[in-house]
Amino acid sequence: QVQLVESGGRLVQAGGSLSLSCTASGRTLGSYAMGWFRQAPGKEREFVATISWSGGITDYVERVKGRFTISRDNSKGALYLQMNSLKPEDTALYYCARGKRTVVGASQYDYNYWGQGTQVTVSS
Numbered sequence: 001q002v003q004l005v006e007s008g009g010r011l012v013q014a015g016g017s018l019s020l021s022c023t024a025s026g027r028t029l030g031s032y033a034m035g036w037f038r039q040a041p042g043k044e045r046e047f048v049a050t051i052s053w054s055g056g057i058t059d060y061v062e063r064v065k066g067r068f069t070i071s072r073d074n075s076k077g078a079l080y081l082q083m084n085s086l087k088p089e090d091t092a093l094y095y096c097a098r099g100k101r102t103v104v105g106a107s108q109y110d111y112n113y114w115g116q117g118t119q120v121t122v123s124s
Helices: none
Strands: 004-007 011-013 018-024 034-039 046-051 058-060 068-073 078-083 092-099 111-114 118-123
Touching (some): 004 092, 018 034, 018 092, 018 118, 034 068, 034 078, 046 068, 046 078, 058 068
Parallel strands (some): 011 118
Antiparallel strands (some): 004 018, 018 078, 034 046, 034 092, 046 058, 068 078, 092 111, 092 118
16 A cells, blocks of 8 residues: 655745655655646645656646646655745645556546645735
8 A cells, every 4th residue: 555645735925935745655656657636625626747757757737837846756755846936826735646657647547546635825
């Protein structure tokens, strides 16, 4: 059983930056793609970003392109999300997830392990 633990969420002002981390049990992400999703109050969980096993392929939801950067350190079993120029609409519970293959997309059905989430709140 893979356990994922997110950290780094907090209250931040609009325009600020935040870095989220996700670590896996056993300090290994395996040979799988990883992703970040988020869920705002009253809304469905949505895709934010994904990164392939090697880190060579990344993809983002349009509304965060140019502001967010996903990265991973396989030697540490860690996944990151650097968020810049934050907006109040970025407020959500952010989840990391492990993909079922080395490269996956935005569908939640392509991910089979999920963390509990870390709260990001952006004040205006």
